[in-house]
Amino acid sequence: xxxxxxxxxxxxxxxxxxxxxxxxxxxxxxxxxxxxxxxxxxxxxxxxxxxxxxxxxxxxxxxxxxxxxxxxxxxxxxxxxxxxxxxxxxxxxxxxxxxxxxxxxxxxxxxxxxxxxxxxxxxxxxxxxxxxxxxxxxxxxxxxxxxxxxxxxxxxxxxxxxxxxxxxxxxxxxxxxxxxxxxxxxxxxxxxxxxxxxxxxxxxxxxxxxxxxxxxxxxxxxxxxxxxxxxxxxxxxxxxxxxxxxxxxxxxxxxxxxxxxxxxxxxxxxxxxxxxxxxxxxxxxxxxxxxxxxxxxxxxxxxxxxxxxxxxxxxxxxxxxxxxxxxxxxxxxxxxxxxxxxxxxxxxxxxxxxxxxxxxxxxxxxxxxxxxxxxxxxxxxxxxxxxxxxxxxxxxxxxxxxxxxxxxxxxxxxxxxxxxxxxxxxxxxxxxxxxxxxxxxxxxxxxxxxxxxxxxxxxxxxxxxxxxxxxxxxxxx
Numbered sequence: 001x002x003x004x005x006x007x008x009x010x011x012x013x014x015x016x017x018x019x020x021x022x023x024x025x026x027x028x029x030x031x032x033x034x035x036x037x038x039x040x041x042x043x044x045x046x047x048x049x050x051x052x053x054x055x056x057x058x059x060x061x062x063x064x065x066x067x068x069x070x071x072x073x074x075x076x077x078x079x080x081x082x083x084x085x086x087x088x089x090x091x092x093x094x095x096x097x098x099x100x101x102x103x104x105x106x107x108x109x110x111x112x113x114x115x116x117x118x119x120x121x122x123x124x125x126x127x128x129x130x131x132x133x134x135x136x137x138x139x140x141x142x143x144x145x146x147x148x149x150x151x152x153x154x155x156x157x158x159x160x161x162x163x164x165x166x167x168x169x170x171x172x173x174x175x176x177x178x179x180x181x182x183x184x185x186x187x188x189x190x191x192x193x194x195x196x197x198x199x200x201x202x203x204x205x206x207x208x209x210x211x212x213x214x215x216x217x218x219x220x221x222x223x224x225x226x227x228x229x230x231x232x233x234x235x236x237x238x239x240x241x242x243x244x245x246x247x248x249x250x251x252x253x254x255x256x257x258x259x260x261x262x263x264x265x266x267x268x269x270x271x272x273x274x275x276x277x278x279x280x281x282x283x284x285x286x287x288x289x290x291x292x293x294x295x296x297x298x299x300x301x302x303x304x305x306x307x308x309x310x311x312x313x314x315x316x317x318x319x320x321x322x323x324x325x326x327x328x329x330x331x332x333x334x335x336x337x338x339x340x341x342x343x344x345x346x347x348x349x350x351x352x353x354x355x356x357x358x359x360x361x362x363x364x365x366x367x368x369x370x371x372x373x374x375x376x377x378x379x380x381x382x383x384x385x386x387x388x389x390x391x392x393x394x395x396x397x398x399x400x401x402x403x404x405x406x407x408x409x410x411x412x413x414x415x416x417x418x419x420x421x422x423x424x425x426x427x428x429x430x431x432x433x434x435x436x437x438x439x440x441x442x443x444x445x446x447x448x449x450x451x452x453x454x455x456x457x458x459x460x461x462x463x464x465x466x467x468x469x470x471x472x473x474x475x476x477x
Contacts, residue, residue: 032399
């Protein structure tokens with residue numbers, strides 16, 4: 001690794017690369033069930049555990065004359081999968097639509113980028129589970145952009161319209177965000193990425209508009225990008241893929257890294273880097289980076305995860321795979337694993353209303369089992385404090401940070417896992433590197449962003465105010 005670090009040090013100095021500070025979003029309100037519903041909505045999987053939320057196939061017909069005429073002439077029938085909620089626990093209880101209030105619409109972490117020349121500052125969610133880079137823009141109405149920083153293509157000297165190119169994201173509840181595409185310069189962490197496809201929002205549902213951030217920066221693989229050109233799929237390269245194409249980036253620097261800390265921690269200075277690895281954090285772990293080959297055939301950061309350990313007891317998961325996803329707060333694993341974990345926590349139970357495993361807030365850190373999850377052929381501890389994700393509405397229990405993946409064929413290792421490691425996303429070499437990053441003490445004190453920790457509603461801070469705060473800007477290291 002010495003040669004790699006040397007090459008990175010040179011590019012870091014030559015280009016003035018810096019850490020990208022991760023803002024712990026003070027508007028974010030932890031809520032276990034809402035976070036789980038968001039994942040049901042985003043990934044579209046059917047739950048295997050009972051609860052209010054599930055998917056149904058609804059029949060839709062086109063070309064029908066008004067129902068009162070009691071006849072239909074022609075028309076096409078097709079099925080559309082929709083996320084719904086049951087209004088009671090009985091099998092024959094009615095279902096209703098899933099609204100913005102039923103799910104988590106905000107991000108725990110947001111970061112500053114610059115789009116255009118000169119750079120227009122925006123706060124976005126860095127998401128390794130998505131390949132779209134979309135932003136709030138002047139193309140949308142004020143009702144959905146109020147309080148947000150918006151990108152104005154007309155104010156950029158490097159903007160170029162991409163005629164015919166459009167984009168659309170749609171979730172299982174029917175919520176959407178969509179718009180047109182432009183090409184412009186993207187600045188992050190000291191890097192200048194030219195001719196990046198920027199997806200400009202012109203329409204969006206309430207679910208998207210309610211977020212604190214001003215959009216999303218996709219860090220998955222471009223093959224799952226949603227851009228269309230004249231109605232045909234036309235996936236665009238992600239910022240990191242475009243970074244790799246640039247002549248000034250050597251092979252050793254074709255990567256990015258992430259270090260997340262909990263808001264419970266004493267010094268929660270989370271960050272990303274682009275083009276270099278934080279050697280000090282690697283040295284602090286006392287271990288060399290362990291590399292695992294990535295399978296990007298489905299567009300995700302996917303790898304083998306064929307075992308886990310619970311208090312030292314190995315659980316065989318032959319053939320199992322997982323994805324690492326910074327856009328997911330929880331970790332989702334198989335029912336087999338999840339049941340074994342909560343069987344070892346005193347008072348833990350599965351709760352229908354919360355649609356997840358919960359355990360009493362009286363549980364101490366020493367009562368929580370040590371959980372290790374395999375990434376490739378190495379296992380990594382998930383911090384005990386991150387198994388206590390959010391206080392339930394009755395203020396009596398914790399909603400667990402690991403929950404059921406339902407009928408999804410792979411695990412999702414979100415922030416619950418990623419806060420326990422320093423992650424190196426080596427896109428150029430199609431590999432994923434980790435070293436452990438465990439806090440010295442484990443705190444089960446409710447974090448500041450917990451729904452049960454405060455005495456009343458917190459004052460909401462707008463992204464327009466956050467972006468003017470110098471403390472969110474990148475820092476030279």
